[in-house]
Amino acid sequence: MSNSQFFDHTNGDLGLIVLESCKELGEKINEHIKEKRKTDETFLLPAQEIRFSNGEGKVKLTDSVRGKDIYILCDVGNHSCTYNMFGLKTFKGPDEHFQDIKRTVSAIRGKAKRITVIMPLLYESRQHRRKGRESLDCALALQELERLGVQEILTFDAHDPNVQNAIPLLSFENLYPTYDIVRTILTEEKNIQINQNSLLVISPDTGAMDRAIYYSSVLGADVGLFYKRRDHSTIVNGKNPIVKHEYMGRDVEDLDVLIVDDMIASGESVLDIAKELKNRKARNVYVATTFAFFTEGLEKFQKYYDDGIISRVYSTNLTYISPELKKAEWFRAVDMSQFISIIINKLNRDKSIAKYMDATYILHELLNNRK
Structure with missing residues (x-):
């Protein structure tokens, strides 16, 4: 047969x-x-x-x-x-x-x-x-x-x-790749504690809030939000530039933080938020996204990693990952x-x-x- x-x-x-x-x-x-x-x-x-x-x-x-x-x-x-x-x-x-x-x-x-x-x-x-x-x-x-x-x-x-x-x-x-992303994070980050007292999930803008709430609910963690204050009188590269990221949420001091979003384009927003979180004394800043484009290159992410601002970026292999990105010590691909x-x-x-x-x-x- x-x-x-x-x-x-x-x-x-x-x-x-x-x-x-x-x-x-x-x-x-x-x-x-x-x-x-x-x-x-x-x-x-x-x-x-x-x-x-x-x-x-x-x-x-x-x-x-x-x-x-x-x-x-x-x-x-x-x-x-x-x-x-x-x-x-x-x-x-x-x-x-x-x-x-x-x-x-x-x-x-x-x-x-x-x-x-x-x-x-x-x-x-x-x-x-x-x-x-x-x-x-x-x-x-x-x-x-x-x-x-x-x-x-x-x-x-x-x-x-x-x-x-x-x-x-x-x-x-x-x-959605949520399960595979979380599984990969747990496999790679042996010391991360998944509980309300150790982990905070961050939405980088209001549009990603539903995603952050879902992550926080399944992980049993609190959620925080960054609001993008934009200059609506100006258009740069087809969009209104961000003036400042305003944070709304609990104190992040000594907490591991997970920023979740659907995509990273240039990465400017994520890096600005990571820097703000480290200024507020967050312990580790992790980023989880479905698609990572890095349209303006990897250099700035490497610098932020070297400076201890970001700990790791997780993204799926649902879109192209360059050989250079695969080798980056701060990046982990999630196989879908x-x-x-x-x-x-x-x-x-x-x-x-x-x-x-x-x-x-x-x-x-x-x-x-x-x-």
Whole structure:
């Protein structure tokens, strides 16, 4: 009896199309699924992302996808992928990665039984609502995938999950890496004490407050908030500059502090908050985030680590991590490949993933085992 007969392939045989932006993560996911299903056969389907000399492109599939349950993985935040345009080395940005997703769906030509797009970092998620005369990119992108025939979209820690209202009839799953982040922190930080008297969870702004409250509730710690006072009369790099971070919360002296947010861009806000917390005599300042971009480089984070202002930064491998960042002693990557493989396995077998949407129970179990 073949391995496939042990599984209910309601949605067709599984096929993973991993675009170059997500290659490392996709290969790990494939290995986890192979191990789970006790098979040596790969689930990866080759995809060629071709660029012509003038910058135009296409995606070519070399294997049949007819009747398969296809999962397309793409990291729109990967800034390391390049191609040659008019003889010049050009880096792919989010727009080009998203275009490759659409090209892949086009190459499938309706032959697959079902198409799911896994965008760990949701495309244009920072432009999720309209203020005045401006574009509404994220909503338009989701509607475009729906029109192309995508049946389901999986993403992580969307900047604003309400953007799914743009596609009310399409399956949209917003997952969170909370369990894996907490587990990695507990594994790495042997001396951290998880209780109300030793740990404080910090929200870096009002928008991240729900996330901080969730962390604090499952960890049994208090929560604090930094309010960003901005200069609304000026716009710098598309946003109002921050004048000062105002703190609201209990005394942080001699406490370990965990700053939680969905992303680090330049990191200026996080570093300013870390400095303020150390000025208030916090013991250790840890940072946990889903996506770490470090758009202005790593030097300042290294300096703050050397100066004892930050102790560690934790972020997932859901978006590109540079070789330089991997080597940084102040950074720890949280591997999400096993979690995604479980989700894909469940969906391919038409099983519910509801219990993976809320990590509260397994987090309590993890903390009880540590105690």
